Amino acid sequence: MSTTHVAVFWWILAAVLFSIIHASPQPLHIRTQWNNGIDGYFIVSPSLLGRGWTATITCNKEIDQIEIWSAMLISSNIGSGKSTIVVRNDDIFSDGDSHPPEEVEIVVRMATDNNIPQCTTETNPISAPATTPAMNGRTTLLTTTEPPTPKDFNYSEALSLSILFYDAQRSGVLPADNPIPWRSDSAVDDHGDYGEDLSGGWYNAGDHVKFNLPMASSAHLLSWGLEIWKDAYQSAGQLDMMYDMLKWPLDYFLKCWNPQTQEYYAQVGKGKEDHRYWGRPEDMSKFRPMWRPAYKCTRNDQCSDVAGETAAALASGAIVFKDRNATYSNELLTAAKSLYAFAKSNQGTYGTTAIMDANNYYRSNSYKDELCTAAMELYKVTNDASYLQDAISFYVPNSKSWAFSWDDKNVQCALMLYRAQGSRHYAAQVDDFIRSYMPGGELTQTPCGLAWRLGVGPLRYAANAALVALMAVDEGFGGDAYKIWALKQINYMLGDNKQRMSYQIGYGTKYPQKPYHRASSCPDPPTSPCGWDNINNPGPSPQILWGALVGGPDVNDVYVDNHVGCDFNAGFQSALAGLIHLQNQGRLPSSSDPLQSQQIKNCVT
Ligand SMILES: *[C@@H]1O[C@H](CO)[C@@H](O)[C@H](O)[C@H]1NC(C)=O
Ligand SMILES: *[C@@H]1O[C@H](CO)[C@@H](O)[C@H](O)[C@H]1NC(C)=O
Numbered sequence: 001m002s003t004t005h006v007a008v009f010w011w012i013l014a015a016v017l018f019s020i021i022h023a024s025p026q027p028l029h030i031r032t033q034w035n036n037g038i039d040g041y042f043i044v045s046p047s048l049l050g051r052g053w054t055a056t057i058t059c060n061k062e063i064d065q066i067e068i069w070s071a072m073l074i075s076s077n078i079g080s081g082k083s084t085i086v087v088r089n090d091d092i093f094s095d096g097d098s099h100p101p102e103e104v105e106i107v108v109r110m111a112t113d114n115n116i117p118q119c120t121t122e123t124n125p126i127s128a129p130a131t132t133p134a135m136n137g138r139t140t141l142l143t144t145t146e147p148p149t150p151k152d153f154n155y156s157e158a159l160s161l162s163i164l165f166y167d168a169q170r171s172g173v174l175p176a177d178n179p180i181p182w183r184s185d186s187a188v189d190d191h192g193d194y195g196e197d198l199s200g201g202w203y204n205a206g207d208h209v210k211f212n213l214p215m216a217s218s219a220h221l222l223s224w225g226l227e228i229w230k231d232a233y234q235s236a237g238q239l240d241m242m243y244d245m246l247k248w249p250l251d252y253f254l255k256c257w258n259p260q261t262q263e264y265y266a267q268v269g270k271g272k273e274d275h276r277y278w279g280r281p282e283d284m285s286k287f288r289p290m291w292r293p294a295y296k297c298t299r300n301d302q303c304s305d306v307a308g309e310t311a312a313a314l315a316s317g318a319i320v321f322k323d324r325n326a327t328y329s330n331e332l333l334t335a336a337k338s339l340y341a342f343a344k345s346n347q348g349t350y351g352t353t354a355i356m357d358a359n360n361y362y363r364s365n366s367y368k369d370e371l372c373t374a375a376m377e378l379y380k381v382t383n384d385a386s387y388l389q390d391a392i393s394f395y396v397p398n399s400k401s402w403a404f405s406w407d408d409k410n411v412q413c414a415l416m417l418y419r420a421q422g423s424r425h426y427a428a429q430v431d432d433f434i435r436s437y438m439p440g441g442e443l444t445q446t447p448c449g450l451a452w453r454l455g456v457g458p459l460r461y462a463a464n465a466a467l468v469a470l471m472a473v474d475e476g477f478g479g480d481a482y483k484i485w486a487l488k489q490i491n492y493m494l495g496d497n498k499q500r501m502s503y504q505i506g507y508g509t510k511y512p513q514k515p516y517h518r519a520s521s522c523p524d525p526p527t528s529p530c531g532w533d534n535i536n537n538p539g540p541s542p543q544i545l546w547g548a549l550v551g552g553p554d555v556n557d558v559y560v561d562n563h564v565g566c567d568f569n570a571g572f573q574s575a576l577a578g579l580i581h582l583q584n585q586g587r588l589p590s591s592s593d594p595l596q597s598q599q600i601k602n603c604v605t
Helices: 003-023 155-168 212-228 230-235 239-256 271-275 304-321 326-345 356-362 368-382 385-394 410-421 424-437 458-474 479-494 566-584
Strands: 029-034 037-043 053-059 065-069 071-077 083-089 105-111 119-125 263-268 294-297
Touching (some): 037 119, 155 239, 212 230, 212 263, 230 566, 263 356, 368 385, 368 410, 410 458, 424 458, 458 479, 458 566
Antiparallel strands (some): 037 105
16 A cells, blocks of 8 residues: 555544544543542543534533533533533643643532432534644654564663753753753743742743643652662763753752742743744744743642652652762752642642642642652651651552553552562552553553553653553562563564654654654754744654654554653653663563564554
């Protein structure tokens, strides 16, 4: 078949699947429930992003109250023995900038005066899909009947590239040794209500908002990997680069937190305002000043999640910097302690009163997991048993996480508690989680063997789960099965896949050419203009966004250019460190091991 025919074939298949998925009602999933109410959620298929959709929620009972997040309520008929609620996409989704899954997960809170309702949801596009304009000309399709040949990937190279991606995300005044030639100083005026300097940190994804929850969770994941597998960074010759990279967000967090006033700035930039702009971060205020408000948590707000995660990143930073710069390590620890106390003192999620703008992008579902990991990091560095007691009290037992992600760290906490205490039930929870991702578990597996959680950023979920598996191996459980599974997930990302391409930009010879990323889509700075045409027109991005892991393929292993993000690379990079560590110890099977070719055999067109 010619490339066009293949494209047409996939398009028809996608259209058929699309109608199957959207015509039939799905159950409303329950996240939490209490005596007379639930927090339910449903996932809007990413194929509906960028166009309008409606969802009809039907329940078998009367409902007294409803609250909807991330969607708009159109109508509700809730008082006649049965309830029907219709919602539609929030305008935020039509900005042309679709985001990680927090944008496609719709949360419905319901309260009733009797039993918990049973509900289903049915999602439909407002108008039939014609083409996907934003993706015009950006599809990469291959046709082949041969399975990929297993090969030995160079994890050290992938690791060093990943560090470069974070260098490209830097905001603020860049150092003289900035390795990204098309980046320079930007957003140097970011400031708080009283002029506090808030320059620095990482831009979130392809946009220029600084969201501290995913930023801190990325920094923490990276630091955790360095803490456990420092030898990997050493053997890859990347130790100095890694410390340098990690210091960037940590320095920023130190600016954001003021223990005297008990104020923590946890977002700079406003989602909608920022996403309307397409261009370089260096030019954000060139033609008209962009409004970049700073949002903070005060002692009257609940910010346990974002402040907790930041405390975790700072405490983990204190651990890794201990033998590098004791002064800096102490600085990080002091801030981590006071920020943790702040997070713990007024418990709740940051979207409740403090930073509502974040709810549209990184709405946090719980704060106990962040308090738990923060307490564990503080316990590791101080050895103070009260932190361990805290962690145990915040840990949620017997809950199987949907994912290990910027939002949910319960499985990470289970790993940390297991390391500290060795109790089998923590390991059992980790096992449950990993098995749900492995073949035979709960997740859809693509024909080429990727554990596919969701259409937006599937690789990041698989990479994070692979990291959990490698951490488990490090703790002595899971054995070869976990090791091989993690290896295959990462190998998939580097080239053992249907596209025969690396999903990490710049790795190998074939990789994504046009990620959804403003800075790299622009021609050489500073003179050539840059705007929406630069992303909407076909053709590769002028700058190579070295090291970025893209969102990934669809459920059939087919790839259309998509997003990148700080949180996409973090678990991936730490998983690479885990693989290099095993390699250093001679414990990783090579490509000639028959175990490696199994999944690849299924991977033919
Ligand atoms: C892997 O990549 C690194 C960095 O690019 C390079 O120095 C090294 O020689 C490579 N290793 C192998 C086995 O090719
Ligand atoms: C160590 O950290 C302190 C505090 O951040 C800093 O002032 C100092 O320059 C650092 N020392 C080195 C050798 O980097």
